[in-house]
Amino acid sequence: MKIFSAQQIRNCDQFTIENEPISPIKLVERAAETCARWIENHFNKTSEFQVFCGNGNNGADGFSLARILYTKGFDVNVFINEKNSKYSQEAEINLKRIREISGIAVYDFNEIEDLGFQENSVLVDSVFGTGLNRKIEISVKNLIQKLNHLSFPKISIDIPSGLFADRSLEENQIVFNADETLSFQFWKKSFLHPETGKFCGNIHILEIGLSQKFIENEHSDYFVIDETEIHKIYRPRNQFSHKGNFGKTTIVAGSFGKIGAAVLATKAALKSGSGITFARIPACGYFVLQSVCPEAMVEVSGENFVTDFPVENDHVLGIGPGLGTNSETQKSFFEFLKNYKNPVVLDADALNLIAQNTEILSSIPRNSIITPHPKEFERLFGSTENSFERLELARKKSKEFGIYIVLKDHHTQVITPEQKVFYNITGNSGMAKGGSGDVLLGIITSLLAQNYSPEEAAVFGVWLHGKAGDFAAEKNSKEAMLPSDLIDELGNVFKILA
Ligand SMILES: NC(=O)C1=CN([C@@H]2O[C@H](COP(=O)(O)OP(=O)(O)OC[C@H]3O[C@@H](n4cnc5c(N)ncnc54)[C@H](O)[C@@H]3O)[C@@H](O)[C@H]2O)[C@@H](O)CC1
Numbered sequence: 001m002k003i004f005s006a007q008q009i010r011n012c013d014q015f016t017i018e019n020e021p022i023s024p025i026k027l028v029e030r031a032a033e034t035c036a037r038w039i040e041n042h043f044n045k046t047s048e049f050q051v052f053c054g055n056g057n058n059g060a061d062g063f064s065l066a067r068i069l070y071t072k073g074f075d076v077n078v079f080i081n082e083k084n085s086k087y088s089q090e091a092e093i094n095l096k097r098i099r100e101i102s103g104i105a106v107y108d109f110n111e112i113e114d115l116g117f118q119e120n121s122v123l124v125d126s127v128f129g130t131g132l133n134r135k136i137e138i139s140v141k142n143l144i145q146k147l148n149h150l151s152f153p154k155i156s157i158d159i160p161s162g163l164f165a166d167r168s169l170e171e172n173q174i175v176f177n178a179d180e181t182l183s184f185q186f187w188k189k190s191f192l193h194p195e196t197g198k199f200c201g202n203i204h205i206l207e208i209g210l211s212q213k214f215i216e217n218e219h220s221d222y223f224v225i226d227e228t229e230i231h232k233i234y235r236p237r238n239q240f241s242h243k244g245n246f247g248k249t250t251i252v253a254g255s256f257g258k259i260g261a262a263v264l265a266t267k268a269a270l271k272s273g274s275g276i277t278f279a280r281i282p283a284c285g286y287f288v289l290q291s292v293c294p295e296a297m298v299e300v301s302g303e304n305f306v307t308d309f310p311v312e313n314d315h316v317l318g319i320g321p322g323l324g325t326n327s328e329t330q331k332s333f334f335e336f337l338k339n340y341k342n343p344v345v346l347d348a349d350a351l352n353l354i355a356q357n358t359e360i361l362s363s364i365p366r367n368s369i370i371t372p373h374p375k376e377f378e379r380l381f382g383s384t385e386n387s388f389e390r391l392e393l394a395r396k397k398s399k400e401f402g403i404y405i406v407l408k409d410h411h412t413q414v415i416t417p418e419q420k421v422f423y424n425i426t427g428n429s430g431m432a433k434g435g436s437g438d439v440l441l442g443i444i445t446s447l448l449a450q451n452y453s454p455e456e457a458a459v460f461g462v463w464l465h466g467k468a469g470d471f472a473a474e475k476n477s478k479e480a481m482l483p484s485d486l487i488d489e490l491g492n493v494f495k496i497l498a
């Protein structure tokens with residue numbers, strides 16, 4: 001699914017109004033009705049809704065929602081900024097409709113303290129939407145601060161007030177802290193970054209029938225990985241195929257004390273479809289690997305750490321988990337990078353070795369995939385102010401070195417040399433444990449070996465990994481789930497695709 005900027009969303013609204021055609025007020029009504037349906041399905045009629053409305057069309061949505069909820073039998077109060085009487089046309093019409101209903105009281109933002117809300121209150125934030133274009137003024141700031149201190153359920157309409165749709169926060173910005181965000185039609189970039197996404201609570205993207213023609217034709221470099229895309233990428237195994245059709249994967253990993261990383265990566269490669277799987281590990285891990293992964297072939301290199309790298313051109317190599325940073329490993333790894341031309345997958349210590357001498361970055365074979373977490377990324381490419389800037393730096397570096405960067409985070413981003421960005425929305429905090437990255441490297445390497453393109457392997461790989469994590473959390477809890485549980489769940493994820 002494409003992600004648009006605030007300006008592109010405005011253009012999409014406008015295009016829909018002109019071409020469907022539909023009047024602006026009817027479009028607001030459609031958006032509000034969609035929210036009301038969601039609310040009706042999630043709250044019972046004893047709830048009392050306190051709806052806070054701004055002056056733009058986000059406010060218009062709020063007024064309309066208040067009216068619809070009232071007609072559905074909910075108790076509703078509406079709050080406005082009496083001092084600011086300049087409303088958008090749609091907001092003005094909808095506020096007038098509210099004033100005509102005697103059962104809905106309209107109060108000023110200032111009155112919330114005198115009123116004291118009922119215990120069954122639900123707060124609805126319809127103050128600012130995607131039209132926010134500057135820092136919030138003091139009176140609204142005070143309101144949001146006060147509301148954030150109340151412990152009632154909080155719903156934001158379209159976007160929590162105070163967030164920009166497509167960029168980071170201003171300094172000292174106050175943002176409504178939602179439990180649920182009901183957002184129209186598109187994911188917004190700010191929902192997907194940690195500094196801003198933390199204000200959104202659970203995100204629900206509600207379809208409001210904006211123009212498909214506009215959405216198809218409008219260019220964007222930013223995407224959310226959705227299941228429809230994954231179905232297009234996934235290739236079921238042909239009945240007449242044999243193991244030679246699914247590639248050869250070699251995992252180069254492990255050192256004394258870190259053989260577990262090699263085991264996880266190798267098992268993950270085996271469980272995500274690789275035809276023939278090799279592990280190149282130091283001798284100290286030989287018996288462990290052979291016993292826990294009997295399907296893999298083991299090649300030994302060095303005693304306690306890997307001392308030479310394979311150069312078989314028909315294998316796809318995934319290098320790094322638990323490799324260690326011994327100087328002998330580094331020397332042969334760098335030698336290998338200088339001579340090897342096929343795409344490889346690099347993670348963990350492979351990246352730490354490169355970070356010790358970043359000149360070698362330009363020797364990474366074109367179209368390789370690297371999978372750094374934010375700290376590893378910083379060691380490779382330098383620090384940035386926030387995750388929005390980090391993403392833009394990653395786009396630049398992807399292009400410069402002709403590599404795919406899988407920037408691991410709560411919503412992992414896959415960045416391509418063409419500067420496209422794919423945000424992953426599967427996965428959960430139970431995966432924030434040592435070993436998860438080793439599993440991801442195994443999956444992506446295996447997919448690349450099976451002839452998925454680097455973009456497909458990275459996008460499909462992060463999605464599979466996250467989905468397996470979601471299944472594992474459901475069975476074991478986020479606390480108790482282990483990276484090995486992700487590997488066990490891969491089968492169930494493939495089953496939903498077949
Ligand atoms: N345009 C449309 O057709 C649709 C719009 N929709 C709603 O409309 C919203 C966007 O509406 P608007 O573009 O009117 O903007 P908003 O309702 O987000 O409000 C911003 C308004 O306040 C002003 N403003 C911006 N920053 C401010 C600040 N810091 N302090 C004080 N005032 C500030 C802006 O000039 C604008 O008038 C969406 O988020 C969505 O909720 C939906 O109803 C769907 C259809």
Ligand SMILES: [K+]
Nearest residue numbers: 125128159161
């Ligand atoms: K809002």
